[in-house]
Amino acid sequence: MQDDAATDVDAGAPTLNDEKGAYLAALLKRISKRDDAAFEALYRASAASLFGLAIRVTRTSEAAEEVLQDGFIKIWRFAGSYDPDKSSPTTWMSTIVRNQALDYLRRNPYSGVYVEELDERVATGDADTDMAHQVSVDAERLAAYIGRLTPVQRQAIALAYFRGQSQSEIAHTLNAPIGTVKTWISRGLESLRAMVEARHTPHHGGLY
Template sequence: MPTRPDIHAIDPDARLNLLRDALQAAAGGDRQAFETVYRMTSAKMFGICLRLLGQRADAEDVLQEAYVSIWNKAASFDPTYASPITWMAMITRNKVIDRLRRQRSEGPLDTVERLDELVAPAAFGASFEFRGERRRLDSCMERLEDAQRQLIEVAFFEGRSYAELAEHRGIPLGTVKSWIRRSLARLKGCLGL
């Protein structure tokens, strides 16, 4: 039996190409290619789930839901508009938000606060899955000041909460929240939403 290459030993460009090719092959129903996608990305996607949900069991459940969705939507992946990791992270975040909404109806305060921290950037970004919109978003993002643009990117693409951003950047929590809210409002205005 042939041995599998160590995917972590591959240079970053080759790794990106391998992931892109594997995701596109999975779109055609190639289960072995999907296994490669999973091996290359599951740690990152699990990290997003765990960071946002806080409970290992919930994170594992949501991770499974995310990969079922990734398998089912693989044909919609377009490498000209997003990297595989960005596309998969968006799907994973949406699954986390779905879980938090279900938990919200059960009412724990910390879940409501986490949902409020996630929904604005994620709901905003979810409308840009369509072809061509990414370029408009990039153009509008360029109009933001560097600090605000970086906060939006980290909040959305890395799944960081307001509190994590404040601590990491050394900025007061209230400032982070207002910068993100104002930046989202500017982006929505720029995009005509």
């Protein structure tokens, strides 16, 4: 009986997560009334984890910093819309920052991270087999060719080949139909192949 009683007490005891959630929820309520001190406290308590989320999506610290800043601006503006009955404060804020990160990727379809990843993967022989077959050039030249594609083609190819996303994941990231994503990738690869073939075609009647 004593063991059962102890179990009941433990089950009803608040956990650290519960306490942190209540603390953050209280801060959001104060922020909804434009409490600057509460906003500073919320930033100190959650910025590190939210920055980690932003950097996992964007892959660069510079982009993550911008995303985090924009995310906290939205948290400040919309704190009054937070409903503790629908989600935890952490989940609510993470959703805001994640959406900001995805918006950043849509606005910046060819961020420097893709070139860096391309250099690394081609140098180590870790590039996708199909892409390596279709576009057999060095990393620097390939990056230049990719830079000539349309923004949506660059983004789709980068997400597919350098981040390993499936076509359905890319469609979600770019907020586009999966058929459209397939078209972006196939046409982008066709353009890359044409660029490579044009480079290797002799220019008759001139020096090269």
